[in-house]
Amino acid sequence: MTALLGSATILVALIAAAAIVVQGIRNVGSGRVSALKWPVTVFVSAAFATFVILEIAILTHDFSIGYVANNTATTTPFIFLFAGGWAALEGSIVLWGVMLGLFTWLVWRKVDDGDRLGVGALAVMGAVSVFWFGLMATAGNPFAVCVEAFTNGCAATEWWTSNAVSALQGRGPNPLLQNHILMAVHPPMLYTGYVGFTVPFAYAMSALWTRSVGPRWLERTHRWSVVSWSFLTVGIVLGGWWSYEVLGWGGYWAWDPVENAAFLPWLVATAFIHSAVVERRRGMLRSWNFVLVITTFAATILGTFLTRSGVIASVHAFTQSKIGPILLTFLALVVIGSFALFAARAPSIAQAPRLESLLSRDGFILLNNLLLTVFAFAVVVGTMFPLIVEALSGDELSVGRSFFDRVAVPLSLLLLGTIGVGAVAPWRRADPAVLWNRLRYAVMLGLLAGASTVVAGVDSIGVTVTVTLAVFVIAAIVIRLIDVAMARPESFVAAAGLVIRNEPGYWGGQIAHIGVALVAISLATTSGLAVRDTIDLARGQQARVGDHCFVYVEPFERTDPQRQVTGVRIAVLDEACVYVQRVLEPRLNLYAGTTQPIGTPTVWTTLREDVYLGIAGGSADTVRLNVFIFPLQWLLWFGGAVVVAGGFVALRRKPRGALDASDEDASDDEDAPAEEVDV
Amino acid sequence: MSEKTKNRVILAVASVAVVVIAFGALNNPALPPTAEERVASLSASIKCPFCNGESLAESASGVAADYRALIADRVENGATDDEIRGEFAERFGEAYVLDGSRSGWTIALWVVLGVAVLSGAAAILMLRRATGRGEVAEPQDGVEDRRGARISGRTLAGTAAVGVAIIAIGVVAATSLSSGGTDALEGVAGDVVAGNEVDLDAITNEQMEEVVAANPEVIGMRLALARRYFEAGEFGKALDHYFEVLDRERHPEALANVGWMTYLSGEPEVAVQYLEAALARSPDYLPAKWFISNVLVDLGRPLEAEPYLIEVMASPDAPDEIKLSAATLLQQIQDEK
Known part of the structure; x- marks a missing residue:
């Protein structure tokens, strides 16, 4: 029943989004926004309802829905259960959709009758929504019903069927995703950023469409760009922090395709925010701003394609999914369609004053734009290069950390x-x-x-x-x-x-x-300046790493509802091994339904450095520890917060x-x- | 203090600082990396097999820890970085060595990047030299102004070129990755695709790769190739092909062998699901029964393994050594009861 209701709201949202497009096209000449009232209202309500219904299905453990059975379990704690609404592929598309609904509503509120630019922008947002809800209604349906159940989880799903079977228990979220609270917060932040860039893109397309190519679209979307950029920044920083706190390899950035997928739009958007200032202040870079805003939007789709299509195998991109070709087609449509419109209008995009001197703020922002776009280009080429080479020649190769660094x-x-x-x-x-x-x-x-x-x-x-x-x-x-x-x-x-x-x-x-x-x-x-070492300690034994001495005090065990925790207590002492400074408890968490424990490192942060301990193995009497000492690590998170604070002050x-x-x-x-x- | 004096003081202090920095840079020549540093950098530059694209350094899996230990061992025994990387490349394929600078493609990557930097810099210089020669008035929204068309044309041409390049790359990548025709194939490969009888043993892996790349929808050849890789222990390649098969058909062999490789990579629970799926497809598929009984025993669920083992032993198709192993395993289970 829930599945049926959910699928129905997706269809309603899809139809309403299509109605926004139709009404937008019909009324863009007159700017009559009142004609869009019903389609927008229905679309936003249906998008919101889709999300709510998915959450209800998850919270009520409706394991007849494949997504719920494969990504949550009855033992999952509430916060991760709730986050299950966006923790896997289909749910993340729903989150994308509900964000689009929210932003469409916010944009609609600011559009008055006679505002052709605004009506055009709403139509473009409608078109983007048609794609996402179309995806939900076809290859990425979160409400697909389970027709073949495992003991834990669901083996096969179908769209419309009366032969629903229900798994006895859900498979539960990926253990890595339920090991830290940041996983519940990081994706919505990132998605707010991703989806937010639909708004400047929609206004830019509308400006080209309605031939209002002056800086008005930039004025209207400046705050949107900064808000989206700020959220994208929060999302990226939190993602790094999660990686640092959970993955246990002592790092926060690995140039993984999914990281690159978030970093790429961030780089282009950063360039866009700067060059938009130049246009608003000096009237320069009109065409360039259109190029950047289209590229930013395309980068969000490209990133989604890279990480969700399975073209690049990675911890995040392992999804074997049918949505890859659909996303690629959408990307091609976006790139070809928007650049074609831009090309058609380019003669009317007049250039204003010249760059008088490279030694000026304009000049330095241009240089910043060059560096950021080259950076973005390097990221996209580095990420896609193995794919392109394999496609062209069949050779397999990898581009990794050292290239990007x-x-x-x-x-x-x-x-x-x-x-x-x-x-x-x-x-x-x-x-x-x-x-x-x-x-x-x-x-x-x-x-x-x-x-x-x-x-x-x-x-x-x-x-x-x-x-x-x-x-x-x-x-x-x-x-x-x-x-x-x-x-x-x-x-x-x-x-x-x-x-x-x-x-x-x-x-x-x-x-x-x-x-x-x-x-x-x-x-x-x-x-x-990092210090990295691996030490083997028997109980009571000590070892020195950097300016610290580590003593293995005792092992411990604990049973939580959803996991079995085993860990060791390690005393951190000063260099002379005399004064105990801290006792740390690196752990291994074994989640229900899995056999591979997930390491949970422990971090002691001081103004000077982070002391980071993770269990790398061991036997009954000894423990093997990865020890990392990272000077001024806190400054990374603090600096990230300052960047975001700057965005909000702006x-x-x-x-x-x-x-x-x-x-x-x-x-x-x-x-x-x-x-x-x-x- | 006059401005002149201030500037002199600042320059003097700055000069001293520059000298100190230069002294620091020259006085700290790069030391040769320690063994730990070499293991760390090697681990970061080799992809972990079965870890979904993570490097050996990043992966927390047991497999990765074993390979890190292996690298440490090789470093201790005097192997060079290139030798160690080469060993991994030979065993798992070039794609497992990150930034394989041994291939000409890496040079191409840097050339592409260099061209991008140069064209960007050229664009800025063009903008500096060419913008706004002559008066240009602020255009009003909605009013076409063609006076800037000359520059817009240039920008347009550049943009169009970049756009076309991106699209071309995308199209080439997409078409090469998706379908290809069978008509262009010749010789043995063509026969295979056309369904003519050929001796598969006579075909090399490379020839088979070509055939399956050109005919992604033909499953038989891909399965045969995947089986070769699977049997040779080249699990990375085997997995790639099996997943391609599974995208098109839930083939029991693909499900069973992926299940077994998943088990070997330390994910027995997931392995059981693959193996159950294989048996759901084909309840008599012997390898799946043998694999699942092993995994279940390892998972501490011997009672569930028992019926499978009995079936393996009773099967006339099972090779003798498998029957023997199954009997031993069954005996162990019954002893423990």
Whole structure:
């Protein structure tokens, strides 16, 4: 019954989405949005209902539904049961659909009669929704009924059938997915980001369609882009954190295709957010912004294709599914359709003022765009290269960590450099003397920080260079804030607050840049200065790793409803093995219905470093431990939070009549994005 | 302090810092990696067989731990990194060695990337030199303005080229991965596809690969190839082909052998499900019975294994050594009762 109801809501949503498209096309000329009221209302309600019905099926353990039987169990704790709604392929499509519903509703609320751009955007969102709900209604139906049951789980499903059988017990979520609370939070964050980019894409397509190719679509979607980007950032950081806390190999990023799938739209979207600022301020890069927004949207689909079609075998991409060809077709339609529309309208997308000087904020943002797009290109090529080579020649090869690291490290360092200079450079043309005045202390402080790492005995040149650049970036921004605030009559703290409030877009961006610099420091220290070792300890025995001494105190066992926990207590002592600093409990969790225990590492975080212990094996009397010491690991998560905080500060509305406090030379180009210029 | 003095002080301090950094860089020559570092970097550059694409360093599975220990052993015995990587490549295939710089494709990858960087830089320089020669007014929304068409045309051409390239790559990849015709095939391979009788033993693995690549819908040849890999212990390749088969048909042999490989990779519960599925398809399929009884015994469910073992022993098709093993296993179970 639940299955029938769920399938019915999918069909209703599909039909309503199609109605949004039809009504949108019919009314885009007049901009009569009231004609879309019913289709939007029905679509949003049906999308929401689909999600609710799936959750009800999961929470009531309806094992006659294949998805429920194969991804949840009666012993699964509530939070992971609830997260089961999006933990596997079909459920994740439902989450995608419900997000689309939510965003369609939010966009619809802001569209008034006569708003052709808005009506066109809703029609495009309707078309995207037709695809996702069409996918749910065909190859990815979460309500497919079980027709062949195992003891645990379901062997085969069918769409419409009266021969439903019910498994006695569900298979339960993948143990890795129920081992940490972050798995319940990370996907919705990521999906909010992914799906959110449908909105700028829809507005861009609508702008091309209705020939409103000026910056209005960018103004309308600026906040959407920043919100989506911020959520995507949260999703990526939480994903890294989950990997670090759960997978037990002591890392947070492996250039796995699913990580690349999230990173790719993030890179292009970051480029887009920056180049959108250039268009809004200077009227430049109109065409480029269309290219970037189409690419961002296509990247979200490409990422989904890579990870969900099974083309690249990986821990995440192992899904053997029929949806691959469908996603590929949709991707092709999106790319060909939107670039064709763009090509048809390109002659009407006028170029505005020239880039006066590479030594300007415009110039540095352009450079940032180049670096980010090359970075994105490298990620997509690296991820797809084995596939392409295999298709062309039949040769099998793999592209792994060292390729990506070799590309990412120099590009990231260059990006850091451009952030530092670009953030404080004036628009249009920077007088070298002015730029030097704004940067001189930052240069000095950056170099001093780099030198102090050498004095402190750091023997990794990568860490020294990164710290130099990161401190340079942070100092450049902070000094700029001090300079601007000191020029005001209020007390410094009040003035700094006012400066940020008056120009939230600019200063939000700078806060995000500081976060990026902090992340960079942590990336360098945790890879360049990490200590890794594997030690075998008998009970009572001790071993030294780095500045710590580890003693095996005792084993322990515990039974939770859904798992059997076995672990060891390890005392962490100082270098001299005298003072106990902490007792850590790395564990192995054996989940019901599985025979392979999942290692759960334990992490002791201090301001200086993380001490990370994982069980790698052992016998009755001894334990083999993976010991990792990662200096300044916390800075990675903190820096990620600062980046996201910057994103949300940038969303604050600028007070009416606020002067541009960030740039004394701004007044002459603030409102003149397409001013006449000399050749 | 005058601006000039300030600048001098800053430059002096910065220079000292640069000297210290340079001293640090020169004074810390890269030390040769320790044995642990070599094991860590080798483990990171070799894909774990049966671990869904994770490297040996990332995988928490027992198989990966065993291979890490093997690498440590080889390092201790004086093998070079290339030798160790080569051994893995030989055993599991080139695809298991990440960044196999031994292939010319890796160079192609870097060339592609280099071209991308250069064209991006060229685009920026073009924008710097070419934008806005002459007055260009702000276009109003909805009003066509063709004055920028010259540059838009150029941007358009570039964009179109990139778009076409992406689409071309996609199309080539998609067509090569999906269906291909049988008409172009010649010789033995063509005969196989056409259903003519041929001696499969006379065909090399490479020839079979070609045939199955061109004819993804023909299952017989793929099964034969997968069986060869399975029997040779090349499980990575065998799994690829069996999964291709399973995408099209729930073939009992594919289900049974995937089940067995899954068991060997440390996932007995999943293995049982594959094997149950194989028996659901073909209740008399002997290898599935033999495999499942072994897995069930290992899982501590000997009572469930018993009937399968009896059937294996009673089967006239079972080879003698399997019957003997089954009898031994059955004896053990009954002793434990």
